[in-house]
Amino acid sequence: MTSASPALELIDREAGGPVVLSVPHGGRDYRPDQRARLRPPAEKLIVLEDRLVDEVAAEAGAPTLVARAPRAWIDINRHEAEIDPGLVEGTVASRLMLTPKVRSGLGLIPRRLAGIGEIWRGRISLADVEARLAEVHRPYHAAIAELLREAAGMHGIAVLLDLHSMPPLARQGGEKTPQVVIGNRFGHSAAAWVTSRIAATCTRFALGWRENSPYAGGHIVERHGAPGSGVHAVQLELDRSLYLEGSGEQCDPDGLAFCRQFLRAVIEDLRAAALERAMPLAAE
Numbered sequence: 001m002t003s004a005s006p007a008l009e010l011i012d013r014e015a016g017g018p019v020v021l022s023v024p025h026g027g028r029d030y031r032p033d034q035r036a037r038l039r040p041p042a043e044k045l046i047v048l049e050d051r052l053v054d055e056v057a058a059e060a061g062a063p064t065l066v067a068r069a070p071r072a073w074i075d076i077n078r079h080e081a082e083i084d085p086g087l088v089e090g091t092v093a094s095r096l097m098l099t100p101k102v103r104s105g106l107g108l109i110p111r112r113l114a115g116i117g118e119i120w121r122g123r124i125s126l127a128d129v130e131a132r133l134a135e136v137h138r139p140y141h142a143a144i145a146e147l148l149r150e151a152a153g154m155h156g157i158a159v160l161l162d163l164h165s166m167p168p169l170a171r172q173g174g175e176k177t178p179q180v181v182i183g184n185r186f187g188h189s190a191a192a193w194v195t196s197r198i199a200a201t202c203t204r205f206a207l208g209w210r211e212n213s214p215y216a217g218g219h220i221v222e223r224h225g226a227p228g229s230g231v232h233a234v235q236l237e238l239d240r241s242l243y244l245e246g247s248g249e250q251c252d253p254d255g256l257a258f259c260r261q262f263l264r265a266v267i268e269d270l271r272a273a274a275l276e277r278a279m280p281l282a283a284e
Helices: 032-037 042-048 126-155 192-204 219-224 253-283
Strands: 008-011 019-023 064-067 158-166 178-183 208-211 231-239
Touching: 008 126, 019 126, 019 253, 064 126, 126 158, 126 219, 126 253, 158 219, 158 253, 178 192, 192 208, 192 231, 192 253, 219 231, 231 253
Parallel strands: 019 064, 019 158, 158 231, 178 208
Antiparallel strands: 008 064, 178 231
8 A cells, every 4th residue: 555645644553453543634734835725723623624634544554544744725524525615616517416415514624613714715626626625635535445354364354443533512311421432323334332332441441422412423433334244333422521731732641541442442452352263264
């Protein structure tokens, strides 16, 4: 696999194993030409980021694909057809998916943010959309697909862990405050044992967890998860207050260390569970 694009970084490919880690929303590197096209200062767009979640993924012990391109430039966790017609010049009706995310301004290329307004100076050409897809979106998904094929070919099973961070959630009823949300597209992107194993790791770390609410998983797990073929994909949302300082701009060293330890444990536990299930298949 080659990754010539500076928009992507593949870390620890040699770690191997059945688990692949994806970090699509940690990018915060704006080139000068990108900054020039923004209406607000790039620093205002921090709300689009899964702030510093790539730091949590450092040294995770699994092949890790990180998007360095900012989510504002293009959102890897959206379908190519989730294009906002109010943002793009040209005829795109034949390829549009007008999902609730698109209508809220958070499509393939985010258009606007609450409290900030329009993100871009003017509309964007279809050629620009295609260029962003070619530079970031398609290579990212191609790399994920290749890593999963390699893992499944080697071990007979593969698990994609798509890492995100979220603002703190309110507790509902008598539940423990959820600090982790496990999204499996309501069972369509991963088998039940994957969620069960992650939930057990959460409990071991005294973290409250919830399944699919309010994050059931986006385009990445929908696209790459195929449980019937032995490829499972889960979106893992981590409460960012666990690893960020009160300002939300920098990592808290102790919290970061805890979250790194937790993520490594999730990967180790998933690896063990996956290999247990793969062994009977190999013996047949």
